[in-house]
Amino acid sequence: MNAGAHLRHRLRRFGAGMAFYALIIGFCGVVLFPVYWMIVNAIQPLSHGMQYPPPMIPEEISFLPFTTLFENYPVGRWLVNSLLLATMTTLIVLALAVLGSFAMTFLKWRGKAAFGLLLLMTQMLPEALVVIPVYAMYRNLGLSDSLPTLSLVDAAFILPICIWVLKNSFDSIAEEIYEAALIDGCSPLGALVRTLLPLSAPGLVAVSVVAFFYAWNEYLFAVTLINSPDIRPVAVGLASLKVMLDTPIDRVLAAALFFSIFPVIFYLLIQRYIVAGLSAGAVKG
Amino acid sequence: MAEQVDEGAGLLRRHRRSRWNSLPYTLVLLIVAYLAVFILFPIAQQFLTSFSNNVVGVDKVQWVGLRNYERLFEDDDFWFSVQVTFTYMAFVVVGAVSLGLLSALLLNRKFRGRNVARSAIAVPWAFPEISAVLVFLWMCNPTFGVMNVFARLIPGIEQNLNWLSDPKLAMPLVIALSIWKAFPFTFLVILAALQAVPRELYEAADVDGATRMQQLRYITIPEITPTLMLMAVLMSIFSFKQFTLIWLTTGGGPYGGITETLVLRIYQTAFRFFDLAYGATLGVSGFVIVLGLTLLFVYAQQRQDRARRR
Numbered sequence: 325m326n327a328g329a330h331l332r333h334r335l336r337r338f339g340a341g342m343a344f345y346a347l348i349i350g351f352c353g354v355v356l357f358p359v360y361w362m363i364v365n366a367i368q369p370l371s372h373g374m375q376y377p378p379p380m381i382p383e384e385i386s387f388l389p390f391t392t393l394f395e396n397y398p399v400g401r402w403l404v405n406s407l408l409l410a411t412m413t414t415l416i417v418l419a420l421a422v423l424g425s426f427a428m429t430f431l432k433w434r435g436k437a438a439f440g441l442l443l444l445m446t447q448m449l450p451e452a453l454v455v456i457p458v459y460a461m462y463r464n465l466g467l468s469d470s471l472p473t474l475s476l477v478d479a480a481f482i483l484p485i486c487i488w489v490l491k492n493s494f495d496s497i498a499e500e501i502y503e504a505a506l507i508d509g510c511s512p513l514g515a516l517v518r519t520l521l522p523l524s525a526p527g528l529v530a531v532s533v534v535a536f537f538y539a540w541n542e543y544l545f546a547v548t549l550i551n552s553p554d555i556r557p558v559a560v561g562l563a564s565l566k567v568m569l570d571t572p573i574d575r576v577l578a579a580a581l582f583f584s585i586f587p588v589i590f591y592l593l594i595q596r597y598i599v600a601g602l603s604a605g606a607v608k609g
Numbered sequence: 610m611a612e613q614v615d616e617g618a619g620l621l622r623r624h625r626r627s628r629w630n631s632l633p634y635t636l637v638l639l640i641v642a643y644l645a646v647f648i649l650f651p652i653a654q655q656f657l658t659s660f661s662n663n664v665v666g667v668d669k670v671q672w673v674g675l676r677n678y679e680r681l682f683e684d685d686d687f688w689f690s691v692q693v694t695f696t697y698m699a700f701v702v703v704g705a706v707s708l709g710l711l712s713a714l715l716l717n718r719k720f721r722g723r724n725v726a727r728s729a730i731a732v733p734w735a736f737p738e739i740s741a742v743l744v745f746l747w748m749c750n751p752t753f754g755v756m757n758v759f760a761r762l763i764p765g766i767e768q769n770l771n772w773l774s775d776p777k778l779a780m781p782l783v784i785a786l787s788i789w790k791a792f793p794f795t796f797l798v799i800l801a802a803l804q805a806v807p808r809e810l811y812e813a814a815d816v817d818g819a820t821r822m823q824q825l826r827y828i829t830i831p832e833i834t835p836t837l838m839l840m841a842v843l844m845s846i847f848s849f850k851q852f853t854l855i856w857l858t859t860g861g862g863p864y865g866g867i868t869e870t871l872v873l874r875i876y877q878t879a880f881r882f883f884d885l886a887y888g889a890t891l892g893v894s895g896f897v898i899v900l901g902l903t904l905l906f907v908y909a910q911q912r913q914d915r916a917r918r919r
Contacts, residue, residue, distance in 0.1 A: 377758050590735075
């Protein structure tokens with residue numbers, strides 16, 4: 325009887341474990357379904373996607389969506405444009421965020437709280453709220469329709485978050501290390517470059533990823549400020565595929581898949597730092 | 610030895626007093642100037658424009674005082690879009706925070722494959738909005754969309770639905786898409802908060818014979834409440850700012866702006882109706898909401914800080 329009770333207990337635990345796994349797998353399945361569906365429709369012949377009901381598991385694999393995509397649409401061009409745009413944005417953001425979070429963390433000055441509030445407000449401002457005056461300003465100055473000037477706007481909007489993320493990484497460096505560098509004869513900026521930056525490499529990587537993919541994904545400023553098809557970033561190009569009703573869906577989703585691979589990989593690699601920086605990013609004066 | 614320390618401290622003091630005194634102000638001024646060009650100046654200009662009659666094509670731009678604001682208060686469409694905005698925000702905030710909390714609780718225990726599950730749930734957060742929109746539109750296609758397959762499992766639904774063109778479904782669908790995109794972030798942050806709850810609290814509760822539910826109610830939830838509040842504020846900012854997910858799926862439609870939030874309305878007024886002055890007036894009203902949200906954020910943040918220091 326004892327053995328029976330033991331067996332029953334183990335069976336129940338096993339059953340609970342199975343139920344738990346079933347729950348986890350089911351939940352992840354629901355969350356990932358749109359991603360799965362995008363992949364399925366991007367790698368099967370168009371005729372399979374265009375039937376009702378659609379097959380849940382691809383019956384045939386085809387790379388035609390990808391090859392026709394690159395043959396018929398300037399996707400390569402768009403990718404290069406986005407790469408340029410995102411790289412320029414990242415460089416601007418890195419330079420300014422390093423200086424800003426350095427001042428926020430290691431320097432003593434008046435007005436930190438007000439500066440923090442300005443950053444916070446910028447972070448909360450909807451892009452749609454300033455896109456009209458920025459558009460007008462760029463048109464008047466003849467700055468619109470260019471990737472470098474677009475990257476300036478993108479950088480301004482992602483800068484606050486990047487300052488918080490980097491500040492969080494600076495916060496974990498002991499003040500003594502900075503002071504030791506000063507005592508050794510470094511100037512404050514020298515100490516920043518020689519000791520603080522090497523110690524906050526993960527934070528710098530996180531900031532680069534955030535800035536890079538903000539510009540990579542950004543749609544509103546890009547579609548408003550860029551006119552020439554030649555310098556379209558991918559986000560705008562992809563949205564234009566949606567508007568052109570004649571674009572077959574397999575190609576649209578193949579393009580979307582291509583567009584998503586990089587951000588997903590990089591974000592998942594550095595999620596830890598971003599989460600820490602964003603949730604701790606405070607207005608500590 | 611003591612002399613050396615003294616010397617070091619002296620050097621340090623001299624450093625602080627020396628020409629580097631102005632360094633922080635130079636650095637911050639650089640950033641403020643940069644933000645001024647792209648953020649502060651445009652806001653100031655919007656503010657000025659809202660007192661004018663600036664419409665594309667108008668002969669002479671003049672000051673019209675508060676006329677745009679009078680129009681704003683009588684504009685039913687504006688109040689409707691405010692209502693849409695807050696409805697959308699409320700559902701996204703509640704949905705994203707509670708789903709984030711539930712999934713964080715689910716994944717807070719140790720099991721094989723936990724990191725895989727964690728990364729899987731984080732994927733929508735890393736997913737570009739445009740790609741999410743494109744696959745979502747295809748899933749909701751009235752003829753071929755896979756959503757029809759799922760919907761037809763529900764008894765009583767025998768025909769394909771119109772999804773985004775259906776006035777009853779458009780808003781719930783846009784909300785669902787937004788929650789899908791947003792909740793992984795709250796999940797990651799709440800999970801981190803759960804793991805920071807001191808283990809001794811649970812051990813003590815175990816000794817006292819508290820059940821799992823009691824531990825959740827009296828230990829876990831109070832410990833992470835500041836984080837939950839912070840997430841609620843961050844989600845309201847996310848949903849208030851949201852443009853791409855709504856604009857590229859419904860465009861504010863169907864019929865008379867059922868999903869047209871304030872940001873969409875501002876954009877439409879300026880870029881479709883070319884009414885820059887009124888668009889700016891709407892923008893100022895949006896700016897007032899941003900200020901309110903900023904104050905809320907500061908409040909939530911300070912509460913979390915205080916809780917952490919305790």
